[in-house]
Amino acid sequence: MKISIQINEGPYQHQASDTAYQFAKAAIKKGHEIFRVFFYHDGVNNASRFTIPPQDDRNIVNQWAELGIKNANSEPELVVCIAAALRRGMLDESEASKNGIDGNNIHPAFRISGLGQLIEAGIQSDRLVVFGD
Amino acid sequence: MLHTVNKSSFERNSLKSCINIIDDTSVILLIEDGVISATKNINSSMIANLANQGRVYALQGDVEARGISSKLVDNIKLVDYTGFVDLVVEHGTSVSWV
Amino acid sequence: MAIKKFMYLNRRSSFGTVYAIESLEVVLVAAAFDQDVSLAFIDDGVYQIIEGQNTNGIGMKNFSKTFHALGDYEINKLYVSAESLEERGLSADDLMPLVYEDEDDNWVEKSSVKVVSNAEISKIMSKQDVCFSF
Secondary structure, eight states, X not given: OEEEEEEOSOTTTSSHHHHHHHHHHHHHHTTOXXXXXXXXXXXXXXXXXXXXXXXXXXXXXXXXHHHOOXXXXXXXXXXXXXXXXXXXXXXXXHHXXXXXXXXXXXXXXXXXXXXXXXXXXXXXXXXXXXXXO | OEEEEOSOTXXXXXXXXXXXXXXXXXXXXXOGGGGGGGBSSTTTHHHXXXXXXXXXXXXXXXXXXXXXXXXXXXXXXXXXXXXXXXXXXXXXXXXXXX | OOOOXXXXXEOSOSSSSSHHHHHHHHHHHHGGGTOXXXXXXXXXXXXXXXXXXXXXXXXXXXXXXXXXXXXXXXXXXXXXXXXXHHHXXXXXXXXXXXXXXXXXXXXXXXXXXXXXXXXXXXXXXXTOSEEEEO
């Protein structure tokens, strides 16, 4: 079955991203396809490649990256809402240069895109599960 | 339908709202702090009947993490994350009462 | 591709958190996808469409006006929980007069807001393919 996930909260503050990750891992192990994970609201903070948790804690960003959720064209299907991301200072290379900012922080396993990707995930998937506060 | 509730009934009204809305064929999965509502407490009457009908699940990892395994309401069904996935697959549309 | 039924479940009021405005943003984007869209306002979500909101004193955008645009995008199924209104001392008269023009009925202006019981919302919800909550 094709399953998509929406995550509304950032890492370490709420359990939402942890639960979603465990859910996604279990779904993949069962042979389901995670069509897309869409990060919205503070959920965009799950995509920061600058995240440095203490050594004895999980690295939520790397955990997501290691799941390697991609489409047939090898593009990441860990999708960060562009409007929510820019508001919160989460930028990829292209958005940084477009806005004249001297750095970018989106992990390469994620990509920035529009809200249409969330709707499309709802249309294309058999199930959509929301994790939030 | 599958309805997930992730907050304690002592903190939010999401479980109450969920129970007020769901139809007779829906099931509830308590996750994260929602598992606190799976324990025997002053609010238990909210879910006791549904649990007796076999329609209340709780995420085992969250129950164990919170040290409440021995305090659960009768007939709550425990599932792991794989069981969570199975519930999503089996029960159609998911509604999160966040 | 078959049209899917999408429900947007709104359970929080407008300004304390970002969820209400971002839910509305998704609804506006969704309009371009020609899907069957319903909005449900339950619990404090009913305050999102109350008449007379004024944000001058808090320095935030008064996006309640945007709800008036939904009718133009053929988003005209806004279900409001009668029980949630009553619990909060509100009635249908306290809500914004949101309307759409019915193309199947000589473009007559009709109300998009339907105050219904929780039992009715339950029936509508059980027919959905996707339920977004924020």
